[in-house]
Amino acid sequence: MASDGTRFIFTAGRTPAETFAVVGFTLKQSLSSLFRLDITVACNDPAIGFKQVLDEMATLTIWQGETLQRRVRGIVTFCEQGDTGKHQTLYTMAVHPEFWRSSQRQNCRSFQNYDIAYIFAKLLKEMDIRTHDTLFRRPHPEREFCVQFMETDYEFISRLAAEEGLFFFEEEYLKENAQKLTFADDSSVLRSLGSLPYNPNAASESSTYCINTFRRSAQILPAQVTTQDYTFTAPGWPAQYNEYGRKLAYQRPEYEIFDYPGRFKDEQHGADFAKYQVEGWRNNVDFASGTSNSPQLQPGRRFALTDHPREDLNDVWQVVSCMLTGSQPQALIGSSGQGTTLNCEFRVIPAIQTWRPQPLPKPLIDGPQIAIVTGPAGEEIYCDEHGRVTVKFAWDRYNKANEESSCWVRVSQAWAGTGFGNIAIPRVGQEVIVDFLNGDPDQP
Structure with missing residues (x-):
């Protein structure tokens, strides 16, 4: 050939x-x-x-x-x-x-006081995926109790990534002969392909790479997100955060997404989650699509468009999706077909904008579950200052039955209130019925 x-x-x-x-x-x-x-x-x-x-x-x-x-x-x-x-x-x-393997594994497990970088690394290591990067420009605090419940590893990682405003892609390194699964939270980390000229007359087999067609689009999407939650340790804390999207000039600002419970218990997560959600809902409010003969266009890369007759389109864009199609009919012995062709259909957004995934649904636990109260060896009663206990769930295959088997779990009492109440602490080794706030696996 x-x-x-x-x-x-x-x-x-x-x-x-x-x-x-x-x-x-x-x-x-x-x-x-x-x-x-x-x-x-x-x-x-x-x-x-x-x-x-x-x-x-x-x-x-x-x-x-x-x-x-x-x-x-x-x-x-x-x-x-x-x-x-x-x-x-x-x-x-x-x-x-290789990350596809995570879609073939469903599990129930919990992670305590770990950030998402640790959680991702542990899951990927179990699938023998060791070449991955976490390119973070923003803080991602530890999570007190993070549960994977009847989700595939892929669903679990994708959901956490969306909550934390992360996007992922396969980064190719030609010179190093490497390819890495990459998690990022800011478009500034994306590598550039340089400039690509606009040329509507170029053929698909041309050796000069260019943009053949380029169409600009905009649409109406939710303008703001308000997220709210509650924590018993700070009942007077408003726990409400609001974030508006960018480029609202041509739509109504009252298009609002209200999210409760927001699944946060601190200011850092509350403010960040609102920001990530609104940017996720509006990830394609302003975009462009087109075709090219370049095989190098791929998600996770940027390029500068040049020579377009509409001057404001000559800007830096980042690729969010593409479909690369190649044909090589001469590979068939005796074929009289045309030569090799290559075409790329793509969608891009302005490079100054960080693309984030839309929020993904979290699995809900639809009823109470059985658990065993746990604690240090030799202890009969083990609780904190709020009378909370630790437990081991029946589905937990990883944690030992000790004081680290779960987060602290509140205990329902017969009567509670200011100046009133009684208290009964379940003993270590006793069976208890555990419910979950709003069905959230992270809040037993």
């Missing part, structure tokens, strides 16, 4: 490097989601075993002449043997990032 133009190379699993010839592919990517590469390849072997490729690493590389332009790595999650012709057999595969 000629090496002076655009070409695609694909390797998968335990097969030799020259096993597959790329016929065509579609790569879909967006911030805070798992990419999917659907690829069709031709092979001289009509009997490639599924065990040779499934759950194995695969790599798609895109070349311009002898220069590597793009590398996408992941694991093969689907394989189908297609038609067998006179010379070749077609195979279709789906490739996802």
